[in-house]
Amino acid sequence: MRKKILLIEDEEGLVMTLTHRLQAEGYEVASAGDGDLGLERGRSESFDLILLDLMLPGRPGFEVCRELRQAQIATPIMMLTARDQLLDKVVGFKLGADDYLTKPFEMAELLARLEALLRRSQPNPALLHGESRFGEVEVQWDSGEVRRAGAAVSLSAREFRLLQYLVQNRNKIVSRQQLLHEVWGYSAQTSTRTVDVHIAWLRQKLEPAPRFPRYIHTVHGQGYKFIA
Numbered sequence: 001m002r003k004k005i006l007l008i009e010d011e012e013g014l015v016m017t018l019t020h021r022l023q024a025e026g027y028e029v030a031s032a033g034d035g036d037l038g039l040e041r042g043r044s045e046s047f048d049l050i051l052l053d054l055m056l057p058g059r060p061g062f063e064v065c066r067e068l069r070q071a072q073i074a075t076p077i078m079m080l081t082a083r084d085q086l087l088d089k090v091v092g093f094k095l096g097a098d099d100y101l102t103k104p105f106e107m108a109e110l111l112a113r114l115e116a117l118l119r120r121s122q123p124n125p126a127l128l129h130g131e132s133r134f135g136e137v138e139v140q141w142d143s144g145e146v147r148r149a150g151a152a153v154s155l156s157a158r159e160f161r162l163l164q165y166l167v168q169n170r171n172k173i174v175s176r177q178q179l180l181h182e183v184w185g186y187s188a189q190t191s192t193r194t195v196d197v198h199i200a201w202l203r204q205k206l207e208p209a210p211r212f213p214r215y216i217h218t219v220h221g222q223g224y225k226f227i228a
């Protein structure tokens, strides 16, 4: 399962260098050249990690970070800051960033920190093997491939893990707390709304009519239930 990274950065040279290097390391990379576009993509798509520059045209990085957290996006965020920028780390962490890196940085340092952050936010390894099918959807658990009506569907690692947990527990009610614990692995700062946001994304990608789910059901006041 390729991890998806959103790079919100306005320096074109750095975007190119980072994109090439991260792709070479096996990551899928999307980028946004200003704060508004970055916020938009971060809110509407699911990523496994966000690299966020502090000084951006449009909306500054701190604001993007705060808005993402307010929208219940719990994706790990690593902030990139220039060395001469006076940075209040305490404020940054309060806004919800998970780590910082000062420019210019060594690529090896970035990769190491990024992996550490991804590891920290990735709890349990895959438990399902083989293939599952429901409706037009086909999932290969080992390779991470998902298809709908034969066409490839791109899920983030988190969406994939969420789907996996739901399918593993099919026909059982799973609570939001349980999902946070099992799929996110860190429950302290993450609100259960985060779960709802990701469920909505999964339904968009997999359900024939996302507003009237056939597979991923809401059980009012209790959580979710996968029925195939």
Ligand code: CA
Residues within 6 Å of the ligand: 009, 010, 011, 053, 054, 055, 056
């Ligand atoms: Ca910048």
